[in-house]
Amino acid sequence: xxxxxxxxHLSVSFTRYGRGLSRTELNxxxxxxxRVEPGQVAAVVGESGSGKSLLAxxxxxILPRNARVAGDIRYDGAPLTRERxxxxxxxxxxxxxxxxTWLDPMxxxxxxxxxGRRDPDTRTRCRQVLERYGLGPETEGLYPFQxxxxxxxxxxxxxxxxxxxxxxxxxxPTPGLDARTAVRVLGHFRELAEEGAGxxxxxxxxxxxxxxxxxxxxxxxxxxxxHLPAARFQSGQGLTxxxxxxxxRAMPKNGMEVSGL
Amino acid sequence: xxxxxxxxxxxxxxxxxxxLGVSLTAFLLMDASPLDPLQTNVGQAALGAMSPEQVARLxxxxxxxxxxxxxxxxxxxxxxxxxxxxxxLYRRPVLEVIGQRLSASLGLLIFAWALSGALGLALGxxxxxxxxxxxxxxxxxxCLLLSSTPAFWLALLLLIVFSVWLRVLPIGLAVPIxxxxxxxxxxxxxxxxLLPAVTLSITGVSGIALxxxxxxxxxxxxxxxxxxxxxxxxxxxxxxxxxxxxxxALTLQFASIGEIIGGSVLxxxxxxxxxxxxxxVSAGLGGDMPLLLGITVTTAAIVFGGNLAADLLYGVVDxxxxxxxxxG
Ligand SMILES: Nc1ncnc2c1ncn2[C@@H]1O[C@H](COP(=O)(O)OP(=O)(O)OP(=O)(O)O)[C@@H](O)[C@H]1O
Ligand SMILES: [Mg+2]
Numbered sequence: 001x002x003x004x005x006x007x008x009h010l011s012v013s014f015t016r017y018g019r020g021l022s023r024t025e026l027n028x029x030x031x032x033x034x035r036v037e038p039g040q041v042a043a044v045v046g047e048s049g050s051g052k053s054l055l056a057x058x059x060x061x062i063l064p065r066n067a068r069v070a071g072d073i074r075y076d077g078a079p080l081t082r083e084r085x086x087x088x089x090x091x092x093x094x095x096x097x098x099x100x101t102w103l104d105p106m107x108x109x110x111x112x113x114x115x116g117r118r119d120p121d122t123r124t125r126c127r128q129v130l131e132r133y134g135l136g137p138e139t140e141g142l143y144p145f146q147x148x149x150x151x152x153x154x155x156x157x158x159x160x161x162x163x164x165x166x167x168x169x170x171x172x173p174t175p176g177l178d179a180r181t182a183v184r185v186l187g188h189f190r191e192l193a194e195e196g197a198g199x200x201x202x203x204x205x206x207x208x209x210x211x212x213x214x215x216x217x218x219x220x221x222x223x224x225x226x227h228l229p230a231a232r233f234q235s236g237q238g239l240t241x242x243x244x245x246x247x248x249r250a251m252p253k254n255g256m257e258v259s260g261l
Numbered sequence: 262x263x264x265x266x267x268x269x270x271x272x273x274x275x276x277x278x279x280x281l282g283v284s285l286t287a288f289l290l291m292d293a294s295p296l297d298p299l300q301t302n303v304g305q306a307a308l309g310a311m312s313p314e315q316v317a318r319l320x321x322x323x324x325x326x327x328x329x330x331x332x333x334x335x336x337x338x339x340x341x342x343x344x345x346x347x348x349x350l351y352r353r354p355v356l357e358v359i360g361q362r363l364s365a366s367l368g369l370l371i372f373a374w375a376l377s378g379a380l381g382l383a384l385g386x387x388x389x390x391x392x393x394x395x396x397x398x399x400x401x402x403x404c405l406l407l408s409s410t411p412a413f414w415l416a417l418l419l420l421i422v423f424s425v426w427l428r429v430l431p432i433g434l435a436v437p438i439x440x441x442x443x444x445x446x447x448x449x450x451x452x453x454x455l456l457p458a459v460t461l462s463i464t465g466v467s468g469i470a471l472x473x474x475x476x477x478x479x480x481x482x483x484x485x486x487x488x489x490x491x492x493x494x495x496x497x498x499x500x501x502x503x504x505x506x507x508x509x510a511l512t513l514q515f516a517s518i519g520e521i522i523g524g525s526v527l528x529x530x531x532x533x534x535x536x537x538x539x540x541x542v543s544a545g546l547g548g549d550m551p552l553l554l555g556i557t558v559t560t561a562a563i564v565f566g567g568n569l570a571a572d573l574l575y576g577v578v579d580x581x582x583x584x585x586x587x588x589g
Pocket of ligand 1: 028
């Protein structure tokens with residue numbers, strides 16, 4: 001199947017100007033590649049600092065201004081340029097950010113979800129999407145500081161799926177959620193995929209990823225070291241890269257062995 | 262509600278303590294001043310020609326021989342009963358002098374306060390929103406230039422340009438020279454207040470603009486702006502930036518009251534504008550202790566009142582305080 005999102009040899013680097021003429025080059029993403037097909041949850045697994053969030057931000061063209069991006073990002077068969085991303089953001093492609101500080105502290109939840117629209121259709125969809133994540137209509141009138149961490153996280157997720165996007169990039173969507181809610185949220189991702197969307201699930205939790213993902217990309221220090229069907233992890237057979245094997249062994253059901261990680 | 266009442270009462274107690282401290286400081290500074298009230302107000306020659314009894318009576322009038330503690334305490338006792346004493350220079354009750362001077366200054370102060378606030382806010386937002394581009398650089402450069410320009414120098418410059426060269430505005434005072442007070446039109450009064458008010462506004466703008474710009478830049482760098490962009494939101498400036506800049510702007514605006522009043526002392530002096538600031542200078546130089554203390558306490562109360570208003574408005578504008586108070 002034609003992928004809805006494909007990333008090839010992406011690199012992201014930052015130039016920092018120090019004192020005088022000294023310049024340091026940071027290169028947190030060196031060579032990332034992955035694909036997301038419609039109807040599929042594709043997981044990206046990597047430890048903290050491996051470049052997962054930068055990847056998400058690169059797709060949405062919201063990297064800081066001093067970032068330089070090289071490589072190929074294609075959406076729906078065509079390059080995802082800045083202009084194209086700007087016209088697709090919030091409609092066809094939507095981001096679930098990593099932190100709950102991504103909500104405007106001075107604006108009520110309902111206003112943030114509705115983005116300034118007041119028509120009855122938007123209002124209904126707003127209520128429905130909140131309900132889908134177990135949030136009552138009273139949530140609309142709350143400010144972010146009145147939400148618990150888990151509620152805020154669900155608001156972010158609700159905000160991302162409200163417009164029925166074709167590609168969802170979820171950056172660590174589950175921390176702060178209790179196990180049952182986390183499973184339910186992942187279940188929703190699966191449903192969205194079954195409805196035809198592509199979901200890029202970014203997480204450091206391989207076990208959680210395997211509950212919904214069809215494919216798993218493993219990141220290490222800004223590089224893709226493995227890109228595998230999730231089924232391979234069931235048996236643990238055919239995991240060639242040592243880092244991937246170490247990840248697999250660290251999973252609870254495989255003895256939680258952390259040596260070599 | 263009781264929460265906010267408690268807050269206000271606490272603030273008012275603090276204000277009372279502050280006014281006490283301010284009046285005492287002003288008193289001590291004035292007392293330590295080397296200016297001899299007799300010499301400055303009566304004059305060396307006239308003093309020399311007076312009989313010792315006359316000098317003694319003058320000394321009693323200016324309180325030269327009364328111990329400092331006694332003088333302060335008697336002023337304080339009167340002030341607590343609402344009697345600020347009689348101005349030694351104007352020979353009228355201090356409250357009356359302040360009332361009259363304040364009404365002359367108030368228009369000036371409010372105009373300058375509102376204009377510098379509005380202009381500063383607008384320029385700050387414009388600069389922050391276009392950060393790094395030429396508009397930003399122009400505004401920042403202008404503000405830095407202005408904030409390093411002394412107010413009196415600016416006042417002189419404007420006087421030279423508009424009153425001396427162009428001759429479109431009067432050179433000073435609040436009314437035309439020689440005109441009877443009740444024959445002066447409102448337009449004349451406005452014409453006389455224009456230059457001082459503009460000078461005062463200009464000196465206040467740069468601080469507000471530069472601070473607002475920093476706030477705007479902070480907000481633009483925040484995660485929620487990034488998220489708004491990632492969601493393809495339009496009118497981000499209006500929806501998110503203004504909303505989040507409102508609170509700091511409010512603080513800035515009310516904190517600038519003090520600066521405006523401080524600036525008015527110099528500006529009124531340059532324009533010979535008979536306002537409160539000018540009266541403060543005369544009182545200070547002329548050894549008029551009751552008037553100086555009265556003016557000091559009044560202006561301190563105005564500044565403090567401004568801060569109190571800002572705090573209370575905070576409770577209205579900031580949902581964290583508003584809802585927090587509602588909950589507990
Ligand atoms: N603006 C920036 N300037 C310089 N370096 C940056 C910048 N943003 C991120 N980095 C670096 O890029 C690397 C990857 O960051 P990223 O946020 O993508 O990690 P991550 O994989 O999302 O980690 P986590 O699981 O903790 O969220 C980090 O080493 C970080 O220090
Ligand atoms: Mg991250």
